[in-house]
Every structure is written in structure tokens, then in C-alpha cells.
Amino acid sequence: MSDVVEQLKKIIAEKLDVNLTYEEVDPEVTLFEEGLGMDSIAVMEFITQIENHFGFKFAEDELDMELFQNVNMVADMVGKKLA
């Protein structure tokens, strides 16, 4: 589980144009404005990168604000999909 969090942090720091280092990615804060500051394009890119990295596709109803609140929540969902 924590391994997935680390991989997601790495994706954000290395693959996304959000100007954040690995250390700066706080898995507790929201992905959006008040937190990591991702805009719509960055979020869409994050989704695509996760899918490519882990080799699955999210279902449409998994692309949901509730499930994409923060890195920990996303890791939770990714973990379940990989299990």
C-alpha cells in the first residue's frame, strides 16, 4: 500500500508539470487548488499516467471527486484494483 503511495508521488513529481518534488507531494492534501494545485489538464494527465504505469483502465464512475480527493485515497483505489 505505502508502495503505491510512493509510486504515485513519483509520478506526480517526475511526470506531471506541477512543479513539485517527491518530498513536496503531501499524500494527505487535496490534489486540487488548495492542495497540490493540479488543474484539470494535470489531473487528466495524472489519470493517464497512473493507467499507463499500473497497466489498467479506470472505469468511468471511478473518475470521481470522492475517490480522487488526495494521493492516499487514489492509492487506496489503485491498491484495490491491483489486488
Add this chain to the structure above:
Amino acid sequence: MFATHIDQAIHNADWQQNTLSDGAMTCTYQEIPALFGVIADFLAEHQVQPEDCIAIEGVNSVPAALILLYLLKQGYSFVLYPPMQKQGKELAVRPPIPDFCRYRLIIEPASDNTVPFSSELLEQISSFESNENFNAALASQGFADQKLYLRTSGSMGAAKIVVHNHQNFVGNVQNCIERHKFTAQDNVFIPVPIFHLYGLGAVFLPAILTGANIRLQAQSNILKFMQAERSFNPTVIFVTPTLCEMMVKGLRSERNYRLVVTSGDRIKPELFREFDAKFSGLVNQYGSTEMGATAASEPSDTLEDRVITMGKPMAGVEIKIDEENTPQDDSGERIGELYCKHPYGFERYINEHGEEIATAPEYYRSGDLVKIHENGDIEVIGRADNRVNRNGYLVLLSDVEAALEKMTTVEQAIVLPVSGDDMRGQRIAAFCVSDVEGTQIRETCFDVLPQYAIPDEVHVLKTLPMLPSGKVDRQKLTKGQF
């Protein structure tokens, strides 16, 4: 003007139960007259008089939409401002409002979704500021005589204020109703800003006047957009090319939309085809702050025509092209700058002090280089002013853009003149959305472009800066703000 049209729409027995919603708040058409009463009291509380022009900024929300609608119905004059965009983490500084506005009214999203539509809610979400530069003498000079003011979103040069009157604006709205065939059976999804001519004139007002179900979406967040899309089940959506791309990536199953209208920058043919195959109904609309909606395709047009062109001019719009001194394209067809005579266009340009800059000419010069197809469809080739002289050759920057976008490594490209001359003449820079380095793109240019057309600089960006209109913000690129 708007009073009759809006009154008819909100009292029509055929669609009394249809709704206007922003996700958090929903009202039926039947409820709108009572809500207008709340707005009237709110404006009276703030001493707003019919002769006061208001600078109004707002988000896509039910309260903000109803305030706009009420102002139009009562014949108020106002200057429309889309929501301020963030620059980094900070809000940009608001520019001063024009001297002929007595107030600035800013309508924010509601922070507490449980408060019903009431004067209490309106006080919570809005702020009224008096304009310290207000020039009362202007009030008697027709500035509040049923005008609609828009700051030009022109991506080059200084901002001007474009003056429309309500009467012509009604005509513009009716043209959009006719072309896009809005009906009360439609579910119209509006993620583009309604405090902007495109969102207001081409979709929000046409949808209201025809009694459609309307879902407004503040375009802050793609996940919210997709959730709203799933629950609302739209038949009609108005989008930008960027949003088209995100929908293709984000929506995992097919849709069968009646109509999807995109406007702003041209949409890449591959993306257009992919979108249309998956969701159907995609058309381009062409317009400007000065003319409003000028042309649009229809879903019944052939796919090829819809991909390449902006469709036919709106009712009553006459077009001509200035062929003089314009280069021929590869196929030898004549292309030229588009001029249009619009029955519902603007009146004039003014500055922030209310001084006239110019009156509207009979034929408005669009600045766009177009090709008119035999069937009357308008194909936009590029910007007419994007022509530079290099080494004695005329270079169409749109050609350079097209060559760059043909490269598999380049997703999107904008080419602009930048300051300075070199041996070749005017310097040009390419701004590309790409995963590879600028130097690599420039190297490939040597294989696909004549030497005089190779950009002096190639910058690689993750995304291009956009204006609220959905057009690329060329000014930002030129100024190096990316």
C-alpha cells in the same frame, strides 16, 4: 428587447417544470419570476438604479445566471467579466473598471450549499464596490441605454471595450437558436463561462429562451465536469478544443450527443474525428467579440465539412474576402482575409474613459485568413496578420504551425513573430506542446520546412496558455509568460 423574450420563456406553460441547475442549486422555470423578485430587492437594497451601468463578474452558478438574466430583462447596461483566473497560486489583480460604471459586482460560488435562494444568499456570495473613478457626467450620454460591454479578448495588442446594444444582441441569440435548433427537449450542459459572449450569447440565452433543461458547470475541475455530465445526461454541450481533448481521454464509453459546439481555436482534425466517432454531433462555431456568432456547422453536415470548416454564415451575415495581395495556398485556391457585415454586430469601440476609439465599419475586418468553399462553408486557414517577411519570402505562420503539427512528436504548435530581426528578417518563435526537446523539433524542421521558414526559437510547453474564450493567449506567449 429582452424583456418580452425572457418573460415569454419563464411563463411558457410547456416547460414550467424544466430546470436550471448548477449541481448545488436547482430551480424550475416556474420559480424564476419569484427569484427575480429577490434579485430586484437585492439591487434596490444596494441603490442600483436603471440608469447605472454595472461591471459584473461571475461564475457559472444559478444565482449569477439569474442576475444576468434579470439585468437583461430590465434593460440594464453592464460590462461582462469572466471569473478571474489564477496566476500560479495567486489571483491576478483585477483591472480597474470603466469610468461609466457606478459599481463593480462580483459574484462568487456559494460556500454553503444549504442556503436557499434569498437575499441572505445573494449578500453572502456577492460583493458590491463603488467605482472611485465613476464619472457621473457619462450617465447622461447613453452609456446606460441598454448596452452590453465586453472587453476584447483579442490575443494581440491592448484591450478595448466593445459596445453592443441589447436589440442587436437579441438577434445574435436568435441566430444561435435557429442554427443550433435548441428546444425544450434539450438537456444543455454549459461548462464554458456564461460571463463571456460565447457562453452567454451562443448557449445560455438560447437555451433559456427555448425552455431547455440547463446544467451550468464552473469549469474548475475535470472530475466534477465528468460527474456532472454523467448525472445530467446532456443532449447538447458547448465546449472548447481543450475540453474536447479531456472528454476523449476521460469519458470511457460512447455517447450520442445531438450537438457539441466547439469554438475558439481550431481543433486538430484527428481529435475532431476521434471525438465525433465516440460522441457524435461535433461542430465548429466561428465568432468574435465584435460580431458575436458569425458562422457554425450543423451536425447534419458531412464529417469532412465539419472537420475542416466553420460552416455557413449565420442568418443575415454577409461575407467577402480581400483577395488582394494574399498568397495562394498549395492547391492554388484563392484565400483571403475575411470581412463580414453582420446585422447584429457591435456599435463601436471605446476605452475605459468612455471615449470613442472607432465606430463599427460596414464590413468588419476579422483578421482571419479564410478560404470560402464552393458550398459557402468558411474554412479558417490562420490569422491574416500572421504573415511575416523572411529573406524576401512571405511566410504564413499558419503554414509553419501546420508543418510542426504534422510531426509525430508535436501535439500542438503556435508560431509567432517575436521581437528582433536577424539575417532572415523578422524573428519567429514556435511554441509547441511536445514530449521532446525544442532543439530536436528544430532539427526536424530542417527536413520539412524551407530554411527561411524555420523558427528561430522553439519552446516546448506542457500546455499552451488559454484565454477564457478558448483561444490561445498569444500575447502571453509573445511576452514570454509561460
